[in-house]
Amino acid sequence: MGTKRKPLSTAKPAETCVLIGLATRHQRREQLEEYLEELAFLAETAKAERQRTFIQSLDKPDVRTFVGSGKLQEIKEYVEEEDIDMIIFDDELSPIQLRNIEKEIPERKVLDRTNLILDIFAQRAATAHAKTQVELAQYQYLLPRLTNMWTHLQKQKGGIGMKGPGEKEIETDRRVIRDRIALLRKQLAGIDKQMATQRKNRGQMIRVALVGYTNVGKSTLMTLMSKSDVFAENKLFATLDTTVRKVVIDNLPFLLSDTVGFIRKLPTQLIESFKSTLDETRESDMLLHVIDVSHPQFEDHMAVVERTLADIGSDSKPTMVLFNKVDLLTDPDGERTPEDLERGIRERFEALGHDVMFLSAKTKVGYDAFRSTLYERVKELHIKRYPYNQFLY
16 A cells, blocks of 8 residues: 555745844944844734844945945845845835845845835735725835836847836836825725714713734733623734724723734834824823833833824823733842832832823733723713713712
């Protein structure tokens, strides 16, 4: 009898990648290493496997190739020897930088952080609304980089000048993309109008928005509070669409919304195209700023969220700072207990004027105290907004 063959795997192998970062006078090496770990998580979310990380120190990015010519040659030799599929840069590349890098390292995909985030958003978009928002952001990113899409034209021979046909194709594409951008903006304007009407029709209820860095546990908390299934996963940008649920604490109803997570260097194209999603934050009465307190860079994450809230005009709203994942809080030096760490963080942030709470949405540690405090905060807002409707309390 012949040997029984194993069934062939139909799973598509993950693409391999290298990550490139630049330590500059504005970005310390310690910061960069943290950013590159986040970039690796982004790559993993996009189903790419990091094989190596390259770091170069320069005063500022090289205007031609982002990194210096020597470093670029080192990267080229490695990706060709190891047959790497993709080169990912931690900062946004200019069209000139992208074109020059692709010329130096042909037949390899070259992405920057913005392109990678847009790709993840495209993978994650589930509803027509999210898909339209992502498509708009992708076209806005693509438009100034169109020449890179036509490198095959360089191989053409003959014709009236080698550049002529290419330029015509590029201009045609530019017109097509500009028309598509205009159409998508028109569609989003209609969706924004519908969503604004929906927000107005939600009745006399206080609106609370969950905000925070990506992957801090907002969706897990949303599921716990609303007792409904909300998609939650240990990957970046698990939630794109805003989810709104009615929550009731001791007969006091309010609306709770879960919004897309923020991240460092969030592409401006996404902020613009996700305007209607961010409107849920802008029009809320109160914010719950959720933070992964177990993350070693949680204070940097807080600063990113606070800057983004300031950019969209939501930084003056009543805000409760919610330190999540206390069950994972440990001292790397092993000198302090989790309780000591929590006490120190509480004292420091309360001294700065923050309204803080600690809990674990996963294990429910601290959840009852959080619910009681949130009830009081929502009640205060409700009495102020609807003084004639106090029979609820």
